[in-house]
Amino acid sequence: MTCLPFSCSTRASSVGTRKGRKDDGREAADELAKEAKKNHQLVKSNRDILATGSNGIASFFSQRGKKGINQDCFVVWEGFGFQEDMTFCGMFDGHGPWGHYVSKRVRDLLPSALLCQWQKDLALAAVDSGMDCECSQSNITFDVWKQCYSRTCALVDKELDRHQGFYSFSSGTTSLAVIKQGDMIVLANVGDSRAVLGRTSEDGSIVAVQMTVDCKPNEPQEAERIRQSRGEVFCLPDEPGIYRIWSPTHEAPGLSTSRAFGDYCLKEYGITSAPEVTQWHITERDKFIVLATDGVWDVLSNQEAVEIVSSAEQKETSAKILAESAVNAWKRRRPGLCADDCSAICLFFQSSSPRRQNNLVDGGTKNKGIVSPGGLVAFGR
Structure with a gap:
């Protein structure tokens, strides 16, 4: 390296x-x-990107819900920072009247900001340890990545605060960012999108392993932090089981996630953009990761999701099948409720033989595709 x-x-x-x-x-x-x-490595379009790569395959798809404009967006960058073994994936779920602007803004800011911060922290680690850059990079520790993610998220949140045109006072976005470098995976979760690992068991069946914890206001540690910040956590009478964070006066809009970018009306009452950073090591039994917004997890279990992805005849269609399965589950399991936006990224660890490469095909209004190493694909409005 x-x-x-x-x-x-x-x-x-x-x-x-x-x-x-x-x-x-x-x-x-x-x-x-x-x-x-x-x-032609950076694409922002409502089109299909169909390609395969030798380092793995990332399939992605977004389906607008019934609540209005699709506020989900995402980015996949294989060969992140010109590193052949490094992949960056980001999933962003906006909320509030201007959530689609905030999620897009964070999607555009976070990858380059993270790359720059990583270079800085890498150089500092090399100086502190007395190693050259190549050596320090190959031995980079989880602590460095954790520090890098934390600093980057703080910088991006401050950038939103300075950019008044994006109305991030009463709107915001969650973020789930993943770095895969070799057999190491580092996840940074800000909000309630979720990462789930698809792993083969000893009998050959696929099992789900949840990699992140949903940042919800009623989680004990989150609730304690919110209360120490004078925020309140409770459910509305017509929303039993849906806990939200509120300001002491209850004037600010209640938010059902405890971590987010933006949402400055609730920042002093417990909302934070500080990420929950965790590390995983991939084994031969690990086949893929599913990153999805809460619109998927509200109606599908972890096990259902990995079984849907695993059963897809083509990896290219796995994210599309998963998102559409979630849409159908909304109709069956929550009739009468407006379905949320459903978006997913499926990052596979083992690649099939290439079929199409760098082929741009006109598509419909849904965001879908598959990306090959060396390309950065960003989707959303």
């Missing part, structure tokens, strides 16, 4: 010099995304 072709800090210095001001490296990371777009 080698370092990036150049460091964010070095590239940023030249950018800052051209514009006559200093830069913290974010512009350099943004330039990487622009270059990826120029090279």
